[in-house]
Amino acid sequence: MESAQANQLRLLGASGIMSIMPLVSRLFTDPPNPELDACLVEDAAHIVPGARGDHVACIQIALSLLSDGDVFLVIDGKYGEATATAVFEYKDARDILGPGQTTPDNIVGKRTLRSLDDEMSVLEEQSVATDDFVSTTVLGAPHDHSTCPLSGFSAPGSGGRVNHFGLPVNPLPGRSINIGGEHETDYLGFEDFVTGPGLIGPPRPFTTTLSDHSVQNICLRDSPISMNGSTSAGRDEIRRIAAPGCRLTFCGDVAQFRPELVSLGTVERHFVMADPRFNTSTPKSTAEALVITIP
Secondary structure, three states: OOOHHHHHHHHHHHHOOOOOOOOOOHHHHOOOOHHHHHHOOOHHHOEOOOOEOHHHHHHHHHHHHOOOOOOOOOOOOEOOHHHHHHHHHHHHHHOOOOOOOOOOOOOEOHHHHHHHHHHHHHHHHOOOOOOOOEOOOOOOOOOOHHHOOEOOOOOOOHHHEOOOOOOEOOOOOOOEEEEOOOOOOHHHOOEEEEOOOOOOOOOOOEHHHOOOOOEEEEEEEOOOOOEOOEHHHHHHHHHHHEEEEEEEEEEEOHHHHHHHHHHHOEEEEEEEEEOOOOOOOOOOOEEEEEEEEEO
16 A cells, blocks of 8 residues: 555656655654654644654654663653653754744654654664674664564663663674573574573573583673572572683673672673663663673
C-alpha cells in the first residue's frame, strides 16, 4: 500500500511543483509511519502538544538519543509537557525558526522533523562506541536494533527494546558470555548465563555448566559479582571460566565490587559516563565501567 508521504511525493512530482526528500532514518521509516510522513509535507499535519501515538513515541526516542545524555523521556507516545520542553530545547539549540519567529515553538513541523531524521540517520550509521570498548549510548555498536528483543526492565532502549549502554562493543574472538543479561548482547554473539538462582530476569543456564578457562569475553552490567550470596565465590567463578587474556567488561557498582574486580587482573580502561537510561534527575545519573584483562 502506498504511504501518505509516497502519495504526496508522487502528486507533487507529477505537478512539477516541488520535490521532497523522504524520511531516511530507520527509527522513522521501519515500520512506515503515516503521521510522520504527512508531517513532512502538510502544515496541517504538524505534531503538537497533546498528540498521542507511535509517531510521538518515535520523536521521544529521537530527542532522547540526540541529547547527549541531557534528555531521557518516558517513551509513552504522549506529547506532554516534558516532550514539549525537549522539542523547544532541540529547536532552540539548532536555531530552527518558522517564518517571522524570533524564538522557537514546541511544535514538530517539517524543518524539525527533517532535522531529527537527518541526525538519527547519522547516529544509526556511525560507531557510537568511540572508546572502542564500551557503548556510551543505548544504541550500542551499529546493528539492526529492530531485531533486538523487547526489554523486560524499567529502562528500555530505542523502541522499547533492550538497551546497549555500558555493554562491550568490540569483543575478542572466542566464546562470550553475559552474566545476568536479558539478551541485550545477543547481537554481538554473547550468551546469557547466571552464576546461580535468585537473579531477576529470564531463565538462563548456570555458569557452572561452562568448562574451565573456556570464555574469552565476560560482560556484567548492573549485575553483582556474586555466587550464592558470596562476592569472593563470584570472583572465583569468573576466574574459573576465564580463558587466558579474557576481557571482562563491568558496568555497574564499581565501588561495591572494586576489590573483587581489581583482583581479577589488569584494569585496561576506567570510564565515568553520563547514563542516558536514568537521566531524569538532577544531578544527572552517571555510570562507571571497567575493562579488565584476566591473565
